[in-house]
Amino acid sequence: MNNSSINNEGIDLILEMLANVNLNADLQLLKSCVGRVVVIGNRGTVDINPRLLMAKETSICGVTLFSSSEDEFEMINAYLQQGLKYGYLTPLLGRIYPLEDAAQAQTDVISNNGTYGRLTLRI
Incomplete structure (x- = not known):
């Protein structure tokens, strides 16, 4: 950013x-x-x-x-x-993930791959 x-x-x-x-x-x-x-x-x-x-x-x-x-x-x-x-x-919204990519969202949070802002799951 x-x-x-x-x-x-x-x-x-x-x-x-x-x-x-x-x-x-x-x-x-x-x-x-x-x-x-x-x-x-x-x-x-x-x-x-x-x-x-x-x-x-x-x-x-x-x-x-x-x-x-x-x-x-x-x-x-x-x-x-x-x-x-x-x-x-x-709030600064970061990446929005489809629900089926929840595991990738968790990985990105832990490894800090582009996690500026709030990560969101779309349901």
């Missing part, structure tokens, strides 16, 4: 599920001054260029959801639902 596919504006927020693979590329996609990456998944160490953070004054933070309370999950869900309803959250 490159900035031309997001109108050269950059992305406000990236929820990163595989930081050890994608984090450096994520930093290049962030919008200046407001862009941030929230790391919620990782399978190894990360090597990034800090200048990508400095140049745009962006940030990275880590979140662990397994220690969240039920009230916190309800608050998160309410915020996400409202953002989707009113259009200030726009």
Whole structure:
């Protein structure tokens, strides 16, 4: 993915599920001054260029959801639902697979073959 596919504006927020693979590329996609990456998944160490953070004054933070309370999950869900309803959250849709290719979708997620955005199964 490159900035031309997001109108050269950059992305406000990236929820990163595989930081050890994608984090450096994520930093290049962030919008200046407001862009941030929230790391919620990782399978190894990360090597990034800090200048990508400095140049745009962006940030990275880590979140662990397994220690969240039920009230916190309800608050998160309410915020996400409202953002989707009113259009200030726009999920990035990645590849759409027919249901019969579900095994390939799983393989692509695990091996990170073109998994930018949300992978979707068409039923």
